[in-house]
Amino acid sequence: MSQREVQKPIRTIALEEAFLHPKLFDLYPLELQQRYGPVKDKLLDVGPERIKRMDAAGIDLQVLSHAAPGIEMLPDTATAIQLSKEINNWLGDVVQKYPTRFAGFAALPTQSPKDAADELERTVKQFGFKGALINGHTNGRYLDHESFSVLLHKAEALDVPIYIHPIDPPKEISEMYYRNSATLITGWGVSVDTATHLLRMIQSGVFDRHPKLRIIIGHMGELIPFCYPRLSLALSMGEWLLSVQESKATDSSSISRMEKSFDYYMKENVYVTTSGVFDQPVFECALAYLGIDNLLFSVDDPFRDNFEAVDFLNTTHLTRDDKEKLAHDNAERLLKLPPAIGSPVDLVRTPVERLKSSVYAFRAKMKSKMGRALISFLVK
Numbered sequence: 001m002s003q004r005e006v007q008k009p010i011r012t013i014a015l016e017e018a019f020l021h022p023k024l025f026d027l028y029p030l031e032l033q034q035r036y037g038p039v040k041d042k043l044l045d046v047g048p049e050r051i052k053r054m055d056a057a058g059i060d061l062q063v064l065s066h067a068a069p070g071i072e073m074l075p076d077t078a079t080a081i082q083l084s085k086e087i088n089n090w091l092g093d094v095v096q097k098y099p100t101r102f103a104g105f106a107a108l109p110t111q112s113p114k115d116a117a118d119e120l121e122r123t124v125k126q127f128g129f130k131g132a133l134i135n136g137h138t139n140g141r142y143l144d145h146e147s148f149s150v151l152l153h154k155a156e157a158l159d160v161p162i163y164i165h166p167i168d169p170p171k172e173i174s175e176m177y178y179r180n181s182a183t184l185i186t187g188w189g190v191s192v193d194t195a196t197h198l199l200r201m202i203q204s205g206v207f208d209r210h211p212k213l214r215i216i217i218g219h220m221g222e223l224i225p226f227c228y229p230r231l232s233l234a235l236s237m238g239e240w241l242l243s244v245q246e247s248k249a250t251d252s253s254s255i256s257r258m259e260k261s262f263d264y265y266m267k268e269n270v271y272v273t274t275s276g277v278f279d280q281p282v283f284e285c286a287l288a289y290l291g292i293d294n295l296l297f298s299v300d301d302p303f304r305d306n307f308e309a310v311d312f313l314n315t316t317h318l319t320r321d322d323k324e325k326l327a328h329d330n331a332e333r334l335l336k337l338p339p340a341i342g343s344p345v346d347l348v349r350t351p352v353e354r355l356k357s358s359v360y361a362f363r364a365k366m367k368s369k370m371g372r373a374l375i376s377f378l379v380k
Contacts, residue, residue, distance in 0.1 A: 136167030
């Protein structure tokens, strides 16, 4: 490898990094609790052990958000409102305790968009949260639904983004396409649903009504970059043709359609993270269509491996300036994060502590490499 390829950025910020709050975890279905069993301890930890894992891999700051399905899955609105406040207060304390290592995305009770907007404002102003993470649809309602305009307006006014995280498609869709295919939902369905969520927002004119709204999606664009030319043609030209036809109809005033091109919204309103996808050809596809200024580094910790993500970042085929944008510059700009003060290594002061940290990092990295090698062998 050339020196350009292995050069490490000066700071690494990860945006889609999960935690679990015990009260919400207790409300999860038993099947989901069992699925999260192998990583439950890591999800519950937002203190020294998590920071130790970050230091070992070379991650300076995590933007924490509650693991899916989150508050959105609760059937009772009052419970969702009360519990979201409790979770956000708890996360606010964590951020205040470790201000150089953690930032926060709010959990919102989207069952009540007005209360969600109020909670977003409270957490941004009280705790300095950097926006919110919303886990997909809420009982089949996506953010293009007119009821969410109050929340989107609030995000605009506060100048903070909303991260749309994948979740299982609505029940009707899951039963139609993915019956008895849980792995197909995980590997395909959640990405398709998240991409559809964003495309609905674009197509229905959400970004025309909320031009300063910023949306983040993960997993290298949730398949959208691979369909970019076709989507651009279908939505940009197709919506324009439909609007011309409908302008002659008497009921056309009830139809909302996008006013600009698909590419315009993707460049002006959408950001994409690398969470969970650490593959150079996939990255190059996203880079080709979105440009480096719209790409952000993420891991999806603890569901994906910090070392694998950082190895990908360090060796990705970018110039030094572009690598800094991916690793931290774009996140600092979008989330209005302060510049780095020192580095994680500064927290280790004594020679003994430095030695212990080095040994831990070496063991963790070897374990990561062996685990990745085993998975690669098994899936081939």
